[in-house]
Amino acid sequence: MMLQFGDYRLAYPFFLFLIALIPIGMWLASSRVKRGTIRFSSLSPFRKLGSSFRTRLRFIVPLLRTCALILLIFALARPQHGTQLAPEESEGIGLLLVLDASPSMDKKDFSIEKKRVRRIDAVKEVAKEFIEGKGDLKGRPQDQIGIITFTGYPIPRAPLTLDHGAILEVVDTIDTPDTDNIERDRRTRRPLYPEEYSTAIGDALARGAQRLKEIELKSKVMILMSDGSNTDGILEPLEAAKIAKAYGVKVYTIGIGQSGTIMEERNTLFGKRMVPVRSDLDEDTLTAIADMTGGQYFNAASTDALRNVYQEIDQLERSEIVSMRYYRWEEQFQAFALIALGLIALEVLLGQTIFRRLP
Secondary structure, X not given: OOEXXXXXXXXXXXXXXXXXXXXXXXXXXXXXXXXXXXXXXXXXXXXOOOOOHHHHOOOHHHHHHHHHHHHHHHHHOOEEEEEEEOOEEEOOXXXXXXXXXXXXXXXXXXXXXXXXXXXXXXXXXXXXXXXXXXXXXXXXXXXXXXXXXXXXXXXXXXXXXXXXXXXXXXXXXXXXXXXXXXXXXXXOXXXXXXXXXXXXXXXXXXXXXXXXXXXXXXXXXXXXXXXXXXXXXXXXXXXXXXXXXXXXXXXXXEEEOOOOEEEEEEEEOOEEEEEEEEOOOOHHHHHHHHHHHOOOEEEEOOHHXXXXXXXXXXXXXXXXXXXXXXXXXXXXXXXXXXXHHHHHHHHHHHHHOOOOOOO
């Protein structure tokens, strides 16, 4: 049985009962001491002398002995100091971000710190907050995170890794194709590489599922973000969703921007004007992908809405952490024993010099 007080404990606390025997032992010792006697006819002359400082302070000698005995008893009880350790064991999840980087992500209908920015910039900013933690987002230090971007074909940007510093650097490099300097056919004026300006959701989803299949983790999650519909690629999105489901991959889909008719800035004969255009966002397909794989669909029409989506996913997909608390105990009896020996030495010294008594 041990007695513990915070970070301190007594390994053998039953020795403390010896403290109750100290008064008895001291009484027995004093009763056996033989004191000499001198007979006087009258003590009245001595009463007028009063008591000296030695007489008044004579109690120090037995007090030192009592304190020394108490400290020795504490030393026998083995006082120990513990350093508390609480390592956290957790198996993180495999988390793959699959980001749409098609030219439509250049639309400036999002904002960061009240400044209008492109959709791709808002997606990158919130993705970094999600990975490293900021505000209500707690960060994902235990998770293996990878990145794939896609236009008309998927592009693996970063393998699944715990090196989140490298992941954040990769996120900074993500951008949409440069539509101002595209190479075109001289005769038809069509882009020479049209796949860079289309969207292959199905192929990106299948590529991501293949990546997650290769890791040995119980939980595998993909976050797929797009502001359009599937216009290119080999696989249809729902076919790719079946592959993800077979590999045990849960897919959360995020629709970027609003669906239906939206107002967009376009170059017209009268200059730049806000004109109504039809959004390409295919919410039905994104919802079906999420439902088929056990995930969830979210719509994010603003930067704050995107943060809220990531916050909800952050709560849904947390690693289970098991904490084990234990102490590393260090013996402390040496200090008690040394102080007790010092008090005993001081008692002997004072008892044989200043407070020495005549027999």
